[in-house]
Amino acid sequence: MEGFLRSCSAVLKNGSEDGSGVHVVLGNEACDVDSMVSALTFAYFLFKTSGSEGKTPVPVLNIPRSEFPLRTDNTFLLRESGLAQESLVFRDEVDLLGLHRAGRLALSLVDHNVLPSADSDLEGAVVEVIDHHHLERLPSPSCPVTMETVGSCATLVTERIAQKAPEILDRQVAQLLYGTIVLDCVNMAPEAGKVTPKDSQYAFLLESRFPDLPPRGALFQSLQSAKFDVSGLTTEQMLLKDMKAASGGDLKLAVSVVYMTLDAFLQRRGLNQELCEFCHKHRFNLVVAMTISFNENNEPFRQLAVYSSSTLYREEVSQALERAQNPCLNLSPMSSPYADVKAYLQGNTLASRKKVLPIVKDFLREWERRTTRRGDLDDLDELEDQFDPSRSPGVDDDARPRRYSASRQRRPAAGAGAEDSGPDEDAQVPPTPMNSLVEGCPLDNGMPRISAEAILEKFSKMAEAEPGEGGAAGEL
Template sequence: GSSEGSSGIHVVLGNEACDLDSMVSSLSFAYFLSKTSGSSGKTVVPVLNIPRAEFPLRSDNVFLLKESGVPPEALVFRDEVDLAGLHRAKRLTLTLVDHNMLPSADIDLEEAVVEVIDHHHLERTPSTSCSVTVETVGSCATLVTEHIHHKAPEVLDRQVAQLLYGAIVLDCVNMAPEAGKVTPKDSQLACLLESRFPDLPPRGALFQSLQSAKFDISGLSTEQILLKDMKAVSGGDLRLAVSAVYMTLDVRTV
């Protein structure tokens, strides 16, 4: 309608891998902003940074959303929103979660970034216009949980808690110290979620089901299987794509 012609959109954008941590951080932080931003008049939208058609390839994401009762129709994907157009119309505000620099293709959106929450190495140049929380913990969802808990603990409901808990447990490899991912802060926030929501699925069982879902390729086409874990490398005129496929090959000797 015309009333929203000039209204602002605050997008919470995860990274281009759109792994479980990135998706959960985006959804949870956007939920927190929408509940706490009050009368700013901006519509808060979590945007998953892949085309919708690629979403079935993120089978652990699909699984956790289903378990947590979030319908896929409620999600907004990168190919469904014109961020550059919104920015040109001076309507875009951006929060980055699970990455702290926009890729070169999105560099024009840089001036819209007002906040960053991430657990990767900080590449961003500090500025007064952007608030940055970067700590090398196992999961970005840990930092989002901490932020919500400090700023507005009442916003943390069972559904959001399960999303955050799933991301932390998967990223930190079931909180096993020998995997080298978990930090004291990840453990602290996972315990906080467990104590606030004692009926969350048991940690080990949740990790196993997410891990199984992540490598589950049933229901995917061959093309989707090849795309699922593909890394593309380019140099000069050469473009090389390498796919990891998690399945036993049926080898027939002729």
């Protein structure tokens, strides 16, 4: 598998010279574990069985490479299976449209069955579909479709391999497929309502052929934890993973959920500098970091930090949070190693970001009213200077968007698993897929209890909240 993957990037480089064909296997834009593994293993199957009519099979992960570290469950399974990220090919590394226009592209879709509108020009290249989502494509003689509503698309790829070329199934390929099926089918628990007889059949087949695969319960737990493990991320990646942006008047801020203790977060080397750079790069004046961790009884433990290089903004937002009554956050100050960071223990452990964001937005509306009514730009700068005489105007002015120019940021691309799609929010970066941690996340009330009731309740809620197919929430 590794050798095959390494040859793929070489093929893309050399192919541009010799004009040979490429058969790309493409997963969906959420690039969850199922999409990644289905693309890798189906392309490998085509490669080993010479099933591509002279074109070289290449699995392509449907996100830019820079976003891959945020998919911590993907990176975990890849690492556990002994594959290197470097050997993967990402969407921003291959010109699919160019290849198609040159008549050199064949495209197989796995884990989705229609191309998003932005890719509709590639439709002519689609030669096959393997998917487990609701079918939105008309069958055609030129494009065979394998669609079954099983728990995981990886089950359908396993079936194809088992029926057509069982000899190519080695332990590495088996572990990728097995991990994906177990994750998508919620540890094969019937109560979760995901697993089908076919998923069980092929999970069992993989287990019997490779008895040394990790036990399914342990594998499921480690994949589930990997989803929430941010320890390998940079500070910027941590803040982006589950971020919502909001603005009012001249103030643009981010509210990020960070899955570690605040103490550990604040102890990260160079944190103050990294927060400062984060604000500059993403044009925020302030960041609220809401940390969540779990005690030995798996009860959630919440802390909260407010960062801004501007004392005025930092104090105003902190006071709004301290004074909040709906709900009361029950904040008690903690010591902070940085003057630009206010740190709190959040006594109200039930107040997730879903509860905190409205408080922040209320404040922003009020702030906009207050500062706009003041009218004269200079008044506010004077006021701010009173709060923060050490402020460096050059730096701060650059970081702060121009007042009264509350320009709308572009909406995140549809189909990218956009969960943060409230109409009144500015989202500067596309949100991470829904299988990452957003509000109402399964961990908000403790580690997941895999009981029938808990899962059924969670899933019926998710089904209500997310009627669309194709996003990663539909996958969990």
